[in-house]
Amino acid sequence: xxxxxxxPNSGETAVSLPTEIRIMIYENxxxxxxxxxxxxxxxxxxxxxxxxxxxxxxxxxxxxxVQPRKRHARFRPPTLESLSKFxxxxxxxxxxxxxxxxxxxxxxxxxxxxxxxxxxxxxxQYKIWLSILAMCKDVYAEAVHFVYRQRFTFADxxxxxxxxxxxxxxxxxxxxDIQILGWEDKRSITSGPIPAFSVLKDVVNLRRLHxxxxxxxxxxxxxxxxxxxxxxxxxxxxxxxxxxxxxKIYRDCAHWLRPMFIQSGMHEIKQVxxxxxxxxxxxxRTSQNPLPAFTREMYxxxxxxxWAYLEILLAGNVM
Numbered sequence: 001x002x003x004x005x006x007x008p009n010s011g012e013t014a015v016s017l018p019t020e021i022r023i024m025i026y027e028n029x030x031x032x033x034x035x036x037x038x039x040x041x042x043x044x045x046x047x048x049x050x051x052x053x054x055x056x057x058x059x060x061x062x063x064x065x066v067q068p069r070k071r072h073a074r075f076r077p078p079t080l081e082s083l084s085k086f087x088x089x090x091x092x093x094x095x096x097x098x099x100x101x102x103x104x105x106x107x108x109x110x111x112x113x114x115x116x117x118x119x120x121x122x123x124x125q126y127k128i129w130l131s132i133l134a135m136c137k138d139v140y141a142e143a144v145h146f147v148y149r150q151r152f153t154f155a156d157x158x159x160x161x162x163x164x165x166x167x168x169x170x171x172x173x174x175x176x177d178i179q180i181l182g183w184e185d186k187r188s189i190t191s192g193p194i195p196a197f198s199v200l201k202d203v204v205n206l207r208r209l210h211x212x213x214x215x216x217x218x219x220x221x222x223x224x225x226x227x228x229x230x231x232x233x234x235x236x237x238x239x240x241x242x243x244x245x246x247x248k249i250y251r252d253c254a255h256w257l258r259p260m261f262i263q264s265g266m267h268e269i270k271q272v273x274x275x276x277x278x279x280x281x282x283x284x285r286t287s288q289n290p291l292p293a294f295t296r297e298m299y300x301x302x303x304x305x306x307w308a309y310l311e312i313l314l315a316g317n318v319m
Contacts, residue, residue, distance in 0.1 A: 026146045029129045035151035035179075036128065040159045049163050051127065057155045057181065148174035156182030161196035164203065176207040183215045183252075193252040200256045210274040215248050242302045245279055246309040261314040270307060280306075 017025075037057035041048040128147065133140045148171050154160040157180060164172065184192045200206070250257065260268055280302045281294050 022142065025132075026143045029132055030143060030146040031150065032128060035153055035177075036147075037153045037155075038159055038163055039155040040162065047158075047162060049159055049166070054153070057153060144171065145174055149176060151177040151179060153179040153181060156180070157184055157193040157196040161199060164196070164199045169202075172202050173205055175203050176205055178203075178206065178208070179210045179212055181212050183211070183213050194255070197253045197256040201259055206272055208274065209272055210276075211279075212276050214276070215245065215252075215279060240305075242280070242305045243309050245275070246306050246313060249273075249275075250310060250313040257310075257314060261311075266307065266311045266314070269310075275306075 034054060037052050037054045038049050039052045039057045041050045130147070133143055133147075152163070152175065154163065160178070160180060164175075167175070257269060257273075260272070277299065280299055
């Protein structure tokens with residue numbers, strides 16, 4: 001005798017479960033303790049995004065200092081082959097003695113992505129199951145807050161732009177915590193920070209945006225105005241490194257900062273925007289004596305000047 005399908009009653013739905021059980025289900029399926037890490041997925045015709053292991057999303061500080069190019073070609077980020085050995089074998093625990101074998105080429109990286117997609121392997125603790133949102137409208141309305149209220153960490157500004165462009169108005173209103181590990185990649189016009197912060201203005205309830213990387217300035221020669229300058233290199237006063245940082249932030253984030261400044265003032269910007277401390281630290285040079293230690297008082301003084309100069313830039317362009 002064949003098995004009969006069990007058809008629930010018309011009044012029994014997923015929302016009919018007790019509230020405590022529904023919250024427990026949402027937290028187990030949609031919440032990651034360390035936040036959600038997003039990285040670009042290169043494609044032939046279109047670049048997408050995918051959730052990845054934190055080790056695959058993190059960007060080393062040395063990548064910001066691009067070596068001089070020997071050929072006239074665009075700078076490209078590290079290839080999948082170069083990332084595979086370090087990220088997969090060492091961080092994800094896949095070694096030559098495992099069933100998957102050593103990963104040496106792009107095919108190995110694709111195999112790793114397939115492992116994560118099939119909900120297997122050591123990266124399963126960082127995976128979320130978004131298929132539950134497609135169950136019904138009631139479940140989506142309840143569970144969508146569990147997804148987008150978490151911290152989202154993006155590999156670079158291009159990934160942030162592609163991710164926000166995929167979100168609807170409801171999801172953009174919930175998104176509140178963002179981290180950026182790479183400021184810009186020179187792959188295309190949409191990889192820079194300006195397009196990313198242009199669409200970020202629609203994220204109206206953003207509580208925290210932490211830039212965990214170098215934004216490209218200051219250069220080491222700019223520190224002659226902070227420490228005793230050398231006679232052979234007179235540098236104008238407007239080359240102060242803190243002013244350069246503020247100018248860079250204003251130029252790249254103006255589409256996001258201006259509406260916030262007009263509506264809430266500088267206090268709201270100070271609460272939301274966080275810059276990594278290394279942006280304010282001096283760079284040692286080989287052509288002069290080592291620079292003095294970067295003290296807390298020096299850091300606070302530079303932050304005060306940074307916010308003051310950024311406010312001047314915003315106030316002078318709101319008309």
